[in-house]
Amino acid sequence: MKIFNKGKLKEADEFTIKEQNISSDELMERAAIQLFGWLKTQLKENRPKINLFCGIGNNGGDGLALARLLLNDGYEVEVYIVNFSDKRSDDFLLNLKRLKEHQFWPEFINENSDLPELNQGEIVIDAIFGIGLNRPAEGWIKELIQHINQSKSYVIAVDVPSGLYLDKAPEVPEAIIKAETTITFQLPKLVFFLPETAEFAGRVEIADIGLDQNFIAKTASEALLIQQHDAQRLYKPRGKFSHKGTFGHCLVAGGSYGKMGSVLLATKAALRVGVGKVSALIPKCGYDILQLGIPEAMVITAENEKFLEKTTIDFTPESICFGIGAGKEEATKEYLEQLLKERTAPLLIDADGINILAENQELLNYLPEKSILTPHPGELKRLLGEWEDDFDKLEKAKAFSLKYKVIVVIKGAYTITIADKNLYINSTGNPGMATAGSGDTLSGIIAGLVAQGYDATIAAVFGVYLHGKAGDLAAEKLGFEAVIADDLIQHLGEAYKSLFE
Ligand SMILES: NC(=O)C1=CN([C@@H]2O[C@H](COP(=O)(O)OP(=O)(O)OC[C@H]3O[C@@H](n4cnc5c(N)ncnc54)[C@H](OP(=O)(O)O)[C@@H]3O)[C@@H](O)[C@H]2O)[C@@H](O)CC1
Numbered sequence: 207m208k209i210f211n212k213g214k215l216k217e218a219d220e221f222t223i224k225e226q227n228i229s230s231d232e233l234m235e236r237a238a239i240q241l242f243g244w245l246k247t248q249l250k251e252n253r254p255k256i257n258l259f260c261g262i263g264n265n266g267g268d269g270l271a272l273a274r275l276l277l278n279d280g281y282e283v284e285v286y287i288v289n290f291s292d293k294r295s296d297d298f299l300l301n302l303k304r305l306k307e308h309q310f311w312p313e314f315i316n317e318n319s320d321l322p323e324l325n326q327g328e329i330v331i332d333a334i335f336g337i338g339l340n341r342p343a344e345g346w347i348k349e350l351i352q353h354i355n356q357s358k359s360y361v362i363a364v365d366v367p368s369g370l371y372l373d374k375a376p377e378v379p380e381a382i383i384k385a386e387t388t389i390t391f392q393l394p395k396l397v398f399f400l401p402e403t404a405e406f407a408g409r410v411e412i413a414d415i416g417l418d419q420n421f422i423a424k425t426a427s428e429a430l431l432i433q434q435h436d437a438q439r440l441y442k443p444r445g446k447f448s449h450k451g452t453f454g455h456c457l458v459a460g461g462s463y464g465k466m467g468s469v470l471l472a473t474k475a476a477l478r479v480g481v482g483k484v485s486a487l488i489p490k491c492g493y494d495i496l497q498l499g500i501p502e503a504m505v506i507t508a509e510n511e512k513f514l515e516k517t518t519i520d521f522t523p524e525s526i527c528f529g530i531g532a533g534k535e536e537a538t539k540e541y542l543e544q545l546l547k548e549r550t551a552p553l554l555i556d557a558d559g560i561n562i563l564a565e566n567q568e569l570l571n572y573l574p575e576k577s578i579l580t581p582h583p584g585e586l587k588r589l590l591g592e593w594e595d596d597f598d599k600l601e602k603a604k605a606f607s608l609k610y611k612v613i614v615v616i617k618g619a620y621t622i623t624i625a626d627k628n629l630y631i632n633s634t635g636n637p638g639m640a641t642a643g644s645g646d647t648l649s650g651i652i653a654g655l656v657a658q659g660y661d662a663t664i665a666a667v668f669g670v671y672l673h674g675k676a677g678d679l680a681a682e683k684l685g686f687e688a689v690i691a692d693d694l695i696q697h698l699g700e701a702y703k704s705l706f707e
């Protein structure tokens with residue numbers, strides 16, 4: 207699903223109004239009907255008091271239209287106009303008039319008003335600011351936002367939590383609504399998926415207001431949310447007459463004394479994701495661990511007992527996963543340097559492989575095009591240096607990805623894959639996956655997909671999706687706390703099957 211910026215959302219809006227020959231207030235009415243329908247479904251027979259806070263722009267207009275629909279249905283409603291300006295939008299005014307025609311008079315709040323009482327068990331609809339926010343909320347509006355945040359009412363944001371920008375980091379986080387749920391129109395917004403801003407939105411629901419599908423399809427977006435139907439399209443079905451040679455040979459090179467489990471996990475994950483053959487290349491001390499741990503894999507040992515070093519292998523793999531548990535010995539660095547310069551196979555570099563690159567930045571120039579890097583936040587910082595906020599981080603990572611023509615997978619709650627200026631935001635995964643070895647399995651999955659012939663960007667995006675889905679399926683059975691990395695591997699088969707459910 208595409209993620210549009212503010213400008214493109216407004217264009218979609220205008221295009222729809224023209225193309226469907228409707229007035230802008232009809233679009234607002236659609237938005238309000240969607241909000242109303244969602245609330246009614248959630249509330250079932252319950253009839254809590256609903257407090258609507260409406261600004262004077264179109265976000266406020268949505269709130270007023272919703273208030274009318276709720277009143278018509280017999281809900282107990284209180285409407286507060288957050289009266290911060292005289293520049294009321296036309297559709298706000300129209301909906302204010304319609305509300306008054308129902309003999310309902312909202313309360314206007316401004317600088318001198320008392321903050322309204324909000325109780326537990328009640329609902330707050332936040333329709334103060336939408337995508338039209340252009341500066342932080344200040345003074346009494348900020349106080350009102352804090353009052354709402356401190357209340358025990360259930361807060362539902364309309365389109366976007368008031369005070370949150372779509373396209374930059376918040377300057378004053380205390381001046382943003384913290385919603386339990388955000389009902390956003392038509393398309394998701396990037397800020398709902400970034401670590402510093404996701405918490406304001408809470409659970410996100412997307413309401414279809416019938417914006418023109420052709421416009422959305424033909425308009426480029428720099429960010430995509432990868433959901434089930436997107437992932438399904440990336441899947442390559444297996445031919446009936448295929449054999450193990452068809453699905454490639456993946457080399458997992460890594461491990462050091464005490465960290466052999468990581469290679470075991472990546473190797474298992476590569477096999478479970480469907481690669482034909484996997485060879486693990488490890489220091490000698492890991493031989494028994496690998497052979498016993500995963501008899502389906504082949505094992506090659508380096509000369510050294512405890513760490514990885516240059517080793518000749520007598521086959522050409524279809525992908526190489528380098529760096530997991532590898533340590534940063536000089537010999538290991540030299541081996542990575544050789545792999546970078548030889549360019550024998552597509553490379554995925556993780557963990558200590560990334561740390562070696564960060565400490566020897568001259569090596570970056572040898573990265574083969576479309577290599578995949580899978581840093582967690584700490585590794586990313588070592589690679590890019592400090593960043594100011596999430597937006598700055600994304601800009602820096604994008605610039606890095608463009609400069610070296612590589613794919614960067616930024617691991618996190620919503621893992622973001624950056625390739626060719628595009629952001630692919632993953633929708634699967636859960637807090638249970640914040641567990642040792644989770645990243646190792648991801649690297650095995652992605653390298654395993656590359657070996658099977660998936661394009662590197664697709665392998666990264668699809669691999670991240672499958673990994674998260676496997677985690678979701680595992681957590682469903684085990685609960686977040688009990689999930690360990692091996693459970694992710696165990697659920698890869700079901701993750702594949704779920705693509706077509
Ligand atoms: N796009 C769609 O598909 C659809 C969109 N719809 C809805 O429209 C919403 C966008 O509406 P919008 O453009 O009228 O802007 P909105 O957020 O209501 O506020 C603008 C007002 O706030 C003001 N202002 C800004 N910052 C401020 C501050 N810190 N402190 C004080 N004032 C501040 C600004 O004033 P100014 O800067 O001019 O002084 C202006 O008056 C969108 O989110 C969605 O809910 C749906 O109806 C249907 C389909």
Ligand SMILES: [K+]
Nearest residue numbers: 332335366368
């Ligand atoms: K809002």
